[in-house]
Amino acid sequence: MVKGVVLSRNEQEFLLQLLAQGKRLDGREIEQFRDVEIKLGEEYGYVDVKLGRSRVVVRISSEIVKPFEDRPFEGIFNINIELNSNLLLFSSSDNDELLIQRMIEKSIKRSNSLDLESLCIIAGKFCWSIKADLHFIEFDGNFIDISNLAVIVGLLHFKLNNVTINNNQNASGGSNNDQQYANLIIHPINEIDPISLSILHIPISITFSFYTSTSSGGDTGDNDKDNDKDQSVICLLDASLKEEMLRQSFLIITMNKNKEVCQILKNGGLPIDALTILNCCNRAVKIVDELTEKIKSTLKEDQLRRLENVPLDELRAENARQTNEL
Amino acid sequence: MPTLDLEDLSIPDIHNLPPDALPALSSSLFDGLKFDTSIISHCDGSSSLTISDNLKLICSINGPIESSLKLELPDKLALDISVNSSLSTTNNSNNQLIENNLRKLLIRKINLSMYPKQLLVINFQFLVSPSENSLFQKNSPPNTPSSSSSSSYLLELMACINAAYLALLDANISLTSSFNSVIINNNSSNHLICYDHNHLHTINNSTTDHDIIILYSESLGRFSQSTLFNILFNFGYKKSLLLNFHFASLYKSIIKQKFIYTDNK
Numbered sequence: 001m002v003k004g005v006v007l008s009r010n011e012q013e014f015l016l017q018l019l020a021q022g023k024r025l026d027g028r029e030i031e032q033f034r035d036v037e038i039k040l041g042e043e044y045g046y047v048d049v050k051l052g053r054s055r056v057v058v059r060i061s062s063e064i065v066k067p068f069e070d071r072p073f074e075g076i077f078n079i080n081i082e083l084n085s086n087l088l089l090f091s092s093s094d095n096d097e098l099l100i101q102r103m104i105e106k107s108i109k110r111s112n113s114l115d116l117e118s119l120c121i122i123a124g125k126f127c128w129s130i131k132a133d134l135h136f137i138e139f140d141g142n143f144i145d146i147s148n149l150a151v152i153v154g155l156l157h158f159k160l161n162n163v164t165i166n167n168n169q170n171a172s173g174g175s176n177n178d179q180q181y182a183n184l185i186i187h188p189i190n191e192i193d194p195i196s197l198s199i200l201h202i203p204i205s206i207t208f209s210f211y212t213s214t215s216s217g218g219d220t221g222d223n224d225k226d227n228d229k230d231q232s233v234i235c236l237l238d239a240s241l242k243e244e245m246l247r248q249s250f251l252i253i254t255m256n257k258n259k260e261v262c263q264i265l266k267n268g269g270l271p272i273d274a275l276t277i278l279n280c281c282n283r284a285v286k287i288v289d290e291l292t293e294k295i296k297s298t299l300k301e302d303q304l305r306r307l308e309n310v311p312l313d314e315l316r317a318e319n320a321r322q323t324n325e326l
Numbered sequence: 327m328p329t330l331d332l333e334d335l336s337i338p339d340i341h342n343l344p345p346d347a348l349p350a351l352s353s354s355l356f357d358g359l360k361f362d363t364s365i366i367s368h369c370d371g372s373s374s375l376t377i378s379d380n381l382k383l384i385c386s387i388n389g390p391i392e393s394s395l396k397l398e399l400p401d402k403l404a405l406d407i408s409v410n411s412s413l414s415t416t417n418n419s420n421n422q423l424i425e426n427n428l429r430k431l432l433i434r435k436i437n438l439s440m441y442p443k444q445l446l447v448i449n450f451q452f453l454v455s456p457s458e459n460s461l462f463q464k465n466s467p468p469n470t471p472s473s474s475s476s477s478s479y480l481l482e483l484m485a486c487i488n489a490a491y492l493a494l495l496d497a498n499i500s501l502t503s504s505f506n507s508v509i510i511n512n513n514s515s516n517h518l519i520c521y522d523h524n525h526l527h528t529i530n531n532s533t534t535d536h537d538i539i540i541l542y543s544e545s546l547g548r549f550s551q552s553t554l555f556n557i558l559f560n561f562g563y564k565k566s567l568l569l570n571f572h573f574a575s576l577y578k579s580i581i582k583q584k585f586i587y588t589d590n591k
């Protein structure tokens with residue numbers, strides 16, 4: 001949890017009563033997702049994502065390494081998150097860090113969103129290692145959703161240098177490792193266009209927070225004994241920092257545009273009805289559709305902006321054919 | 327960064343400038359330098375600094391807070407400075423060097439005796455760094471020489487000093503004097519100079535006689551003694567003075583927004 005954010009008992013009770021009435025502190029609806037702002041940097045793989053006041057910057061980087069011995073045909077994808085050594089002073093244990101890392105791994109790596117086999121250069125010898133560095137700049141809740149979104153946008157935006165393998169093994173002298181590297185030609189981006197990563201689908205995480213409220217049947221105060229108090233479960237979408245501090249349970253659903261559930265995680269002790277989970281999935285589908293469209297349009301705008309100064313007509317291989325009408 | 331020709335230097339008299347002229351002047355002189363403060367709400371003070379697309383830096387300050395026994399100093403404030411790269415793969419030797427130099431500088435500029443037994447945590451987070459933004463260099467095989475690492479170090483240090491100054495002001499930390507740093511690229515050398523503006527009352531735009539106090543200077547490359555002196559006492563100082571006025575104008579607007587209330591609605 002972030003330093004200096006403490007909820008008093010009065011504030012806690014007020015917030016819960018507000019939620020029981022279907023209202024939120026920031027004026028949003030119960031099922032309203034905050035506006036997502038995605039900024040892409042000049043460098044490939046630099047993404048700055050804002051969700052309300054929460055802000056995450058992701059840098060994707062790559063290097064050529066030797067693949068793992070048990071997976072010679074696959075590249076490597078790593079996620080690096082350091083909450084404690086960052087700009088915000090976190091007083092929590094490593095659990096948050098681990099949870100975010102595991103969630104991104106499950107959503108992107110294990111759902112085969114990033115095709116690791118496409119990162120292989122020479123089987124068993126060289127492969128691309130992709131690393132995502134997450135920098136948390138501002139925290140106002142829902143770190144998992146925003147982190148997952150930022151990483152997937154970063155991967156979609158990132159491009160790898162073009163590599164060709166020199167089959168003429170005439171490299172003489174130097175160590176064995178140098179000779180191996182001499183067979184690879186890494187083309188700079190101004191020489192040959194870089195290649196996008198092979199992303200098979202776009203998984204997006206949506207977090208639902210659950211609260212119990214003891215709602216009474218009639219007016220509160222006068223006839224407390226007569227009122228039948230029910231424990232109803234409130235399901236909240238995109239919780240803010242204060243709402244996250246009070247939640248009793250949460251459910252993270254990762255879905256793609258094809259309505260495929262990539263992973264589900266339910267944390268916390270509060271039992272949730274199976275139908276509620278189905279409803280959550282249905283709600284998540286709409287948000288996933290909207291976010292996917294937003295990601296695609298942002299990437300397209302960036303691509304068009306980069307192509308503005310490129311003389312595309314001059315780069316065409318074929319000439320415009322002129323027909324001579326005789 | 328583009329090279330500046332020392333011969334073409336013609337900085338106008340900044341004391342008599344109209345207020346609109348300052349941003350235009352600084353943008354031409356400081357190569358797309360942009361800065362902002364109070365960007366992180368959970369910190370006591372924060373600032374961001376951007377130099378075109380080459381460098382993006384965020385500085386956050388937490389404190390003065392209760393210090394751990396290990397770091398506690400009985401009569402003054404303890405500093406905990408950390409510089410973090412944007413990519414985890416880059417080596418940290420540059421960061422260590424920047425941390426050490428910053429510590430030497432900030433110890434003299436922060437009024438440490440005001441906060442005994444307390445701790446000030448200063449974090450620098452590079453989002454884009456000039457030493458990392460070359461895709462080809464990064465993916466090249468091992469043992470490839472990196473020519474720009476020394477000049478990028480100076481640029482990073484300059485950014486850290488200026489960001490620290492803005493964040494310290496934002497955190498309301500007592501300073502002995504205002505300071506800033508400028509980087510000057512000559513044809514064959516790079517110079518980083520940090521100046522102290524001790525007697526300069528920048529908020530009121532009124533200046534008294536002030537001496538040129540150089541807090542820190544580091545130069546790389548080939549240059550003559552006369553070039554260095556010209557940069558230190560003429561060009562660099564004027565550039566630093568202009569930057570100081572630019573910082574002051576930022577804080578003037580912040581003070582107007584935050585502390586001066588008028589009924590002009």
